[in-house]
Amino acid sequence: MYNSSETKSDRVIEVNDLAKEYRVYDKPEGLWASIRGLFHREKRTIHAVRGVNLSVGRGEFLAMLGPNGAGKTTFLKLLSGIITPTRGSARVMGHVPWDRADDFRRRFALVMGQKNQLWWDLPAAESFRLHQEIYRIEPVRFAQIHDELVDMLGVSRLLGQPVRELSLGERMKLELIAALLHEPEVLFLDEPTIGLDVVAQHTIHEFLRHVQKQRSVTVVLTTHYMKDVAALCERVVVVTEGSILYDGSLEQIVDRFTTHKVVTLDLEHPPAEGEIEKFGFACEVRGPRVSLRIDRTRIADVLPKLLASQQVRDISVEDVPLEEIVAGLFRGAASRQLNNDREQGARLV
Amino acid sequence: MGRYFKIFSTFARACLVRDMTFRANFLLECLTSLGWMSMNLAFYLLIFSFTPEIGRNSGWSREPFFAFVATGLIINSIVQTLFMPSASELTEMVRTGGLDSVLVRPLDAQFLLSMHRFDFSSMANGIVGVALLVWSVSRFSVAPPLIACFLYPVLIVCGVAILYGLIIMLAAATILMGRNQSLYDFWFYITNFSRYPAEIYAGPWGGPLRMVCTFVIPILLVVNVPAGTIARPLSGNAWGMISLTCVVAIISVGVSRIVFQAALARYRSASS
Numbered sequence: 001m002y003n004s005s006e007t008k009s010d011r012v013i014e015v016n017d018l019a020k021e022y023r024v025y026d027k028p029e030g031l032w033a034s035i036r037g038l039f040h041r042e043k044r045t046i047h048a049v050r051g052v053n054l055s056v057g058r059g060e061f062l063a064m065l066g067p068n069g070a071g072k073t074t075f076l077k078l079l080s081g082i083i084t085p086t087r088g089s090a091r092v093m094g095h096v097p098w099d100r101a102d103d104f105r106r107r108f109a110l111v112m113g114q115k116n117q118l119w120w121d122l123p124a125a126e127s128f129r130l131h132q133e134i135y136r137i138e139p140v141r142f143a144q145i146h147d148e149l150v151d152m153l154g155v156s157r158l159l160g161q162p163v164r165e166l167s168l169g170e171r172m173k174l175e176l177i178a179a180l181l182h183e184p185e186v187l188f189l190d191e192p193t194i195g196l197d198v199v200a201q202h203t204i205h206e207f208l209r210h211v212q213k214q215r216s217v218t219v220v221l222t223t224h225y226m227k228d229v230a231a232l233c234e235r236v237v238v239v240t241e242g243s244i245l246y247d248g249s250l251e252q253i254v255d256r257f258t259t260h261k262v263v264t265l266d267l268e269h270p271p272a273e274g275e276i277e278k279f280g281f282a283c284e285v286r287g288p289r290v291s292l293r294i295d296r297t298r299i300a301d302v303l304p305k306l307l308a309s310q311q312v313r314d315i316s317v318e319d320v321p322l323e324e325i326v327a328g329l330f331r332g333a334a335s336r337q338l339n340n341d342r343e344q345g346a347r348l349v
Numbered sequence: 350m351g352r353y354f355k356i357f358s359t360f361a362r363a364c365l366v367r368d369m370t371f372r373a374n375f376l377l378e379c380l381t382s383l384g385w386m387s388m389n390l391a392f393y394l395l396i397f398s399f400t401p402e403i404g405r406n407s408g409w410s411r412e413p414f415f416a417f418v419a420t421g422l423i424i425n426s427i428v429q430t431l432f433m434p435s436a437s438e439l440t441e442m443v444r445t446g447g448l449d450s451v452l453v454r455p456l457d458a459q460f461l462l463s464m465h466r467f468d469f470s471s472m473a474n475g476i477v478g479v480a481l482l483v484w485s486v487s488r489f490s491v492a493p494p495l496i497a498c499f500l501y502p503v504l505i506v507c508g509v510a511i512l513y514g515l516i517i518m519l520a521a522a523t524i525l526m527g528r529n530q531s532l533y534d535f536w537f538y539i540t541n542f543s544r545y546p547a548e549i550y551a552g553p554w555g556g557p558l559r560m561v562c563t564f565v566i567p568i569l570l571v572v573n574v575p576a577g578t579i580a581r582p583l584s585g586n587a588w589g590m591i592s593l594t595c596v597v598a599i600i601s602v603g604v605s606r607i608v609f610q611a612a613l614a615r616y617r618s619a620s621s
Contacts (some may be wrong), residue, residue: 081452082453082618084616100458105453105455122367122370129359
């Protein structure tokens with residue numbers, strides 16, 4: 001377990017063997033099947049979260065990375081008390097989330113990139129006023145935090161505009177302000193940069209980094225984007241098929257899940273056929289530009305030989321791109337799961 | 350309590366601002382509901398041009414009957430203004446997962462879900478209802494006793510509470526089923542029974558229907574009891590119905606709360 005040295009009081013989130021299963025029915029195509037479905041339905045169990053154990057310390061910025069349907073959002077919904085688990089336990093700031101105690105709900109915020117929490121037809125200022133009442137924020141403190149957040153994101157001119165007239169990026173900035181007005185100790189972010197352009201993504205990264213550092217907020221972020229993770233998080237939890245595949249730092253993913261580096265060469269002349277392959281696996285040969293995959297343990301031996309045998313204009317040695325590593329992890333986990341399912345037979349219940 | 354009232358006011362204010370933003374829509378809604386109500390009144394006037402009383406010795410002659418209609422208008426207007434817009438929206442919130450953002454707020458979910466959206470255009474009917482009530486009562490041959498004037502608003506609140514309990518239970522069904530588009534239709538069918546005096550439900554079919562709509566789904570108590578209290582003499586039977594209405598109102602709200610909390614515990618949310 002990552003950060004296992006932290007004391008119990010430092011742990012803001014503690015999750016043990018948490019699982020969530022859904023029973024869904026398969027709806028076959030066709031009219032006759034639909035009529036039959038009125039009387040008899042074949043149900044199966046979806047394992048959205050499978051016995052997850054996790055501990056998050058105070059002030060950590062943790063990213064949950066996973067493909068669609070991995071169980072990231074379900075996990076956040078469990079931690080924020082929206083749904084109840086099938087089994088297992090969780091404590092967030094000492095509270096069982098699905099008890100939905102007001103003391104607990106006052107201390108966290110949830111932002112969902114694909115769902116709007118502000119009043120659609122009204123200016124965001126009206127939603128902020130409602131937040132002030134719901135979270136019982138003192139007027140002076142409210143004004144102070146409100147102004148600070150609005151200045152940081154530069155959205156003062158948007159406050160009086162109906163939310164439905166705002167762009168996605170503008171709306172997300174206002175959603176974040178609404179979520180932070182009551183100074184939550186824990187912030188759950190569910191794909192906050194989904195669909196945003198590069199500039200808006202960058203602004204939100206900067207803002208979140210600043211707020212998290214300044215207020216020591218514990219943040220759990222779910223995302224598909226490596227950019228979010230690289231920009232914000234020290235700790236990454238890779239989730240696939242409802243299970244944790246990896247829990248550690250971003251750098252360690254590279255060490256743990258790759259065995260080679262990528263060497264890119266700009267040669268004076270295109271290499272002769274078969275000449276370059278003896279140094280490693282040629283993943284790309286385009287004229288004088290060559291990319292090779294070379295085993296990490298051999299790199300110190302291979303590079304001097306490569307430079308001696310070729311006229312090299314430029315060279316770079318890099319790790320395999322993170323996206324590629326993570327995509328490989330996802331694919332591996334998916335095929336393992338498929339094999340397991342085949343072995344266990346159809347899980348129709 | 351004060352905090353809830355403040356939040357209620359904030360919601361009300363925001364909805365009023367929104368309604369005023371779409372001014373033409375607001376005016377059109379007012380005109381539509383006033384038009385529908387005028388046609389109903391004209392229809393009842395037509396009936397009274399053929400008969401002096403609805404039902405034999407029922408006491409529902411023209412003016413008392415218009416007091417009955419006015420009571421129905423007032424109660425329905427309160428429900429349509431305060432609760433129905435939120436309940437109608439709940440179906441969509443459950444289907445799309447919009448309910449998620451309500452459940453994370455440090456506030457009673459039932460309060461937030463049943464009173465976050467208002468329809469002020471429905472107040473138009475209520476205002477006309479009050480005017481119609483004043484007009485009808487002023488034309489009674491015998492003025493209602495003081496105790497009836499005191500009980501009338503209390504029973505209006507009870508009527509609203511009974512309807513509120515039914516709405517909440519239908520909303521809970523929405524949460525359990527994931528989709529319940531027939532909520533509004535079912536509501537219309539049920540409340541249709543409450544729009545007429547209980548005395549019309551007589552005979553081999555009407556009698557059992559009256560029993561069901563009084564004791565099982567107590568929809569006949571909603572308008573009949575407050576209207577009967579203001580428009581007819583307070584007999585021994587009337588006192589029994591008044592007591593029953595008060596008890597049923599409390600039970601309705603209490604049971605609806607239990608059902609709603611149970612439904613929330615089974616909420617599945619929707620995919621993101």
